[in-house]
Amino acid sequence: MIAHFPILVIVVVLLAAPIVPLVGRKNWVFGWYVATGATLLSFLMSLSLLNTVLTDGRISYWLGNWEPPFGIEYVYDPLNAFVLVLVSFLAFMVAVYARKSLEAELQPDRLTPFYSMYMLFVAGLMGMVATGDLFNVYVFLEITSLAGYCLIAVGQKREALMASFTYLILGTIAATFVLLGIGYLYMATGTLNMADLAQRLPDLYQSKVVLTAFAFFTVGLSIKIALFPLHNWLPNAYTYAPSVTSTIMAATATKVGAYALIRVMFTVFQPDFEVTVVHVTQVLIFVSSVAILAGSIIAVAQTDIRKMLAYSSIGQIGYITLGIALMNEIAMTGSVVHILNHALMKGSLFLVVGAIVYKTGITHINDFIGLGKKMPVTMAAFTIAALSMIGVPLTVGFVSKWYLAIGSLDAGMWYLIPVILLSSLLTAVYFWRVIDNIYFKKPEKENADEQTPPGISEAPALMLVPTFALAALCVVFGIFASVPVSIAEKAAVMLLR
């Protein structure tokens, strides 16, 4: 049984996708039970996988017992076992939260299909992380994207439809670019297995076919992770989608895209390809810096909290790609840790927004006045996550920024430190506006009742617990930072060896 965990961890979620509509035909609650149970099971299995990887080293699982490179291979090493635990944990947390939140935000007949799509979405993400076969990455990428389009389109407002369509067009361009890249690599090497490609590619680094393949991969995946000039689809998608969708997409989808970029850049292609053949790192450092600053600056100008968080996500993706592009172990550690940290922080923030929407229906920052008194626990979670986003010591945000800053000094690029500091300052500016409204501004007398009706209280426990758990983890991993950092360090050493 344990020997088959590498495949079961995905199959459990994938199988839940058709089971949810079967059991949820009469009552969607049964569908919710299946979805939550499947994600919990998958989370426990991925924890066991991470444990095995850390003690015994790399796991290679042959699908159908076909020897790679002929068959598909699932490979677990410190990097993807870590990301897999993160994805399944957030999928479980968000599934728990979804019950109450979705009941309020969706029409009843859409609930069961939503959980089914949610399962497909999560299974696609986990498959992308687990597989060691390049074409399999494309298939899972499309599974998760197609489910994602549906999850966005069920948003309450009609803008959600257009947001989903825009994402569909851009997402298809991205995935087709990745498919073309795979085709070029297959043409040059005749194999699709990542480990096999890594062995065959170094002889072909000067080939124009291989260079083109690399270009297609980078651009395609950059669209998927919404790296700054290619971020067009993201703000509207996060703003108009149901809260549950925005949370799971912000917390996991872009992270898995970043993971895929790391995989292609450092496992399929070796680090010396980026250093000696294409000077992609300089370009990526420049683009990441622009993304970090532009995301933060645009976020300051937003009045809708979800749009503000979406632009802030665009900035945070810049941190991850910056760590990738610096190409040293410290920065790479920062980058991998930031994948976890940003998922926790942004997940928690979006869950808080979902709770506010559930209780009051407001998303406009100016209407938040007085919420600190009405929903103290929810707002405490928001404050912790916001402090973490700014990078206050003892929170996770500080840990990753610290590693990125040291990493840029190590690479001799001191001018990146002001970029990180300035962006922290801007983050403080846009979160301060919200916190100021929540705790300190006095409601104006005449329309105080209209803006925050007296009946508002805390969100139900099923929503509160996941929100607060994520916020608490921001502090726990900020204090006991050595736990995720030691895993990330192992991953960084493995990638840059």
Next chain:
Amino acid sequence: MIEFILGKYNYWICIALMMVGFYGMIAKENLIKKIIGMNIFQTAVFLFYISMSKVHGGTAPIEWHHAVVYDNPLPHVLILTAIVVGVSTTAVALALVIQIYQKYGTIEENRILELNRIEEEKNLEMNG
């Protein structure tokens, strides 16, 4: 030069189709035309895979006593998956367009964005 163009004519067709599709996806205002562009774009990639699997003088990869050389069947299999993906993407896109038409009464992108802008301004006014 002529040999370079004629000898690789299948790839030139792929590139041309791809650019046609790409242009359609980006430049057309009509959402259905965008979907048509998307299909052409994807089909170009399918053709690229199929034509790279062709082996000179090869036959279909079926066991046959006259066959000496076989075409490479692997890209065929890969592209079968990609075709399925393409069909599902088209289905989702068309479903979205139907919904968009019901909610907006139009499928012209600039008109939809204009309607969104008007609504946003109305919301801003309400919030003061």
